[in-house]
Amino acid sequence: MKSIIRNSVLILSVIVAACTGVVASATTTQAASGGLTISPTSVDVTVAPGGTYKGEMLVMNQGELDVAYSVYATPYSVTGEEYKPYFSPIKGATDITKWFTFDKSSNDSLKIGMQESIPYTITVPKDVGAGGYYATVFAETSDKGGAGVVTRKRVGMIVYLRVSGDVKESGSINSWNVDWMQQAPLRADVKVANTGSVHFKANVHVTVSDMFGSKKFSYERSPEILPQKLRDIPISWENGATYGLFKVSGEVTYLNKTEQLPTRYVFVANLPMRLLTVCALIAFVALIVFGSRRVAVRKK
Amino acid sequence: MRGAINRLKYYGFAAMVLFSVLALPTAAGAATTSTTINSAISSVISVFTSNGTVTANVTPTGAGAQTIASDTITVSTNDTLGYTLQIADSDATTTMVSGANSLAASAGTQASPIAQVVNTWGYRVDGLGGFGAGPTSGQNSAAIGAIKFAGMPANSSPNTIKTTATTASNDTTTVWYGVAANTTQPTGTYSDTVTYTCTAN
Numbered sequence: 001m002k003s004i005i006r007n008s009v010l011i012l013s014v015i016v017a018a019c020t021g022v023v024a025s026a027t028t029t030q031a032a033s034g035g036l037t038i039s040p041t042s043v044d045v046t047v048a049p050g051g052t053y054k055g056e057m058l059v060m061n062q063g064e065l066d067v068a069y070s071v072y073a074t075p076y077s078v079t080g081e082e083y084k085p086y087f088s089p090i091k092g093a094t095d096i097t098k099w100f101t102f103d104k105s106s107n108d109s110l111k112i113g114m115q116e117s118i119p120y121t122i123t124v125p126k127d128v129g130a131g132g133y134y135a136t137v138f139a140e141t142s143d144k145g146g147a148g149v150v151t152r153k154r155v156g157m158i159v160y161l162r163v164s165g166d167v168k169e170s171g172s173i174n175s176w177n178v179d180w181m182q183q184a185p186l187r188a189d190v191k192v193a194n195t196g197s198v199h200f201k202a203n204v205h206v207t208v209s210d211m212f213g214s215k216k217f218s219y220e221r222s223p224e225i226l227p228q229k230l231r232d233i234p235i236s237w238e239n240g241a242t243y244g245l246f247k248v249s250g251e252v253t254y255l256n257k258t259e260q261l262p263t264r265y266v267f268v269a270n271l272p273m274r275l276l277t278v279c280a281l282i283a284f285v286a287l288i289v290f291g292s293r294r295v296a297v298r299k300k
Numbered sequence: 301m302r303g304a305i306n307r308l309k310y311y312g313f314a315a316m317v318l319f320s321v322l323a324l325p326t327a328a329g330a331a332t333t334s335t336t337i338n339s340a341i342s343s344v345i346s347v348f349t350s351n352g353t354v355t356a357n358v359t360p361t362g363a364g365a366q367t368i369a370s371d372t373i374t375v376s377t378n379d380t381l382g383y384t385l386q387i388a389d390s391d392a393t394t395t396m397v398s399g400a401n402s403l404a405a406s407a408g409t410q411a412s413p414i415a416q417v418v419n420t421w422g423y424r425v426d427g428l429g430g431f432g433a434g435p436t437s438g439q440n441s442a443a444i445g446a447i448k449f450a451g452m453p454a455n456s457s458p459n460t461i462k463t464t465a466t467t468a469s470n471d472t473t474t475v476w477y478g479v480a481a482n483t484t485q486p487t488g489t490y491s492d493t494v495t496y497t498c499t500a501n
Contacts, residue, residue: 149353149477
């Protein structure tokens with residue numbers, strides 16, 4: 001009898017232990033997230049030589065942990081047509097990070113749900129030439145750890161600074177590419193070149209219409225084009241039509257002028273649909289040919 | 301004659317009523333004022349991770365053991381041009397350090413990653429560069445697998461791990477960290493700091 005009870009208790013214990021284990025694994029939660037939010041993501045300011053600009057960047061803690069962070073400025077430049085950002089000094093380029101001062105450059109603990117305004121001042125030296133100068137103001141977490149890979153997060157506000165004076169503003173549309181046959185998503189890209197000495201915004205507006213003129217997709221963005229750089233602006237109709245013939249048209253407005261992009265026609269289809277379309281076209285042509293021959297024979 | 305006058309009165313009255321009705325919207329419109337509502341919505345960008353520290357402890361073996369652990373980066377922005385997310389070491393030293401000892405960064409790169417060799421550490425992002433599709437899964441001190449890793453670049457040459465072209469809401473990127481060691485690696489608590497950089501495009 002005792003052994004029966006002992007075995008029953010043992011079996012019960014195993015079942016309870018197993019169930020506890022399941023519950024424990026089921027209640028395992030993901031680690032709380034920590035990080036930062038900033039606003040705005042960029043500013044475009046004009047300052048005269050010898051002048052100053054005062055601005056503010058908002059730092060918010062929308063995570064699940066209190067966070068310590070610091071604020072600082074780095075240079076900003078880009079590489080390639082895709083504008084890969086680069087935040088280290090470049091030899092020969094003016095490093096404008098020395099022009100920045102911050103009223104407050106760190107916080108040991110920004111509480112969850114709190115936000116803080118970081119006032120900053122840009123002081124442009126008197127002897128600086130007119131043109132575009134660029135920097136990024138970062139808010140970076142101060143994560144510390146003793147073991148493993150410690151991960152710090154930083155989010156940056158890009159500063160597009162125009163030092164006023166005799167600047168050269170010029171640019172052009174370098175290319176407008178739309179392949180005539182594509183698979184979904186329909187893609188296009190326009191490249192805008194800045195041949196001047198200061199940045200400008202290029203407003204790119206592209207529409208995709210079906211063959212009946214009904215607008216199916218519209219794209220409008222205004223990216224900054226940095227001096228002496230070519231920017232590739234990709235346009236993609238995500239989750240758009242997977243089959244059909246479409247008309248792609250658009251315009252680019254920059255430096256107070258608007259240039260129309262030549263209208264392009266695009267056939268969107270995946271490989272099986274392309275084959276099916278070709279077969280249908282062949283059948284259609286064959287029907288017409290045979291039909292006209294039969295009519296000619298009957299007339300004879 | 302009287303009938304004609306009555307008809308005239310009737311039509312006149314009807315015309316007056318009609319005119320009043322038609323004129324009503326004009327009168328009402330004349331009394332309406334319009335208000336233009338302007339609202340500038342600021343651009344924001346945020347970056348979060350699931351871990352402040354990714355722990356990848358290894359119990360080494362003679363042939364070498366490998367631990368793989370992940371970190372998830374979550375980015376949100378209302379900037380219509382999207383964002384770019386980069387990864388790099390926080391300084392120019394890319395080794396994991398424990399006192400006087402160090403664990404070298406993988407010799408692989410993001411474009412040409414390599415299977416991990418003993419006494420190195422590295423990162424990978426499934427589907428990016430030469431890493432291959434994966435999916436990678438975590439492991440703890442298991443045999444070193446064929447899965448490919450890249451060495452962490454120095455802070456002056458970050459690698460881009462994601463670029464988007466539109467707004468993002470809780471867009472996640474998973475970075476996998478691998479540490480491989482054999483018994484020749486001195487015991488210790490090895491550490492290095494990695495920075496995720498996120499900016500709007």
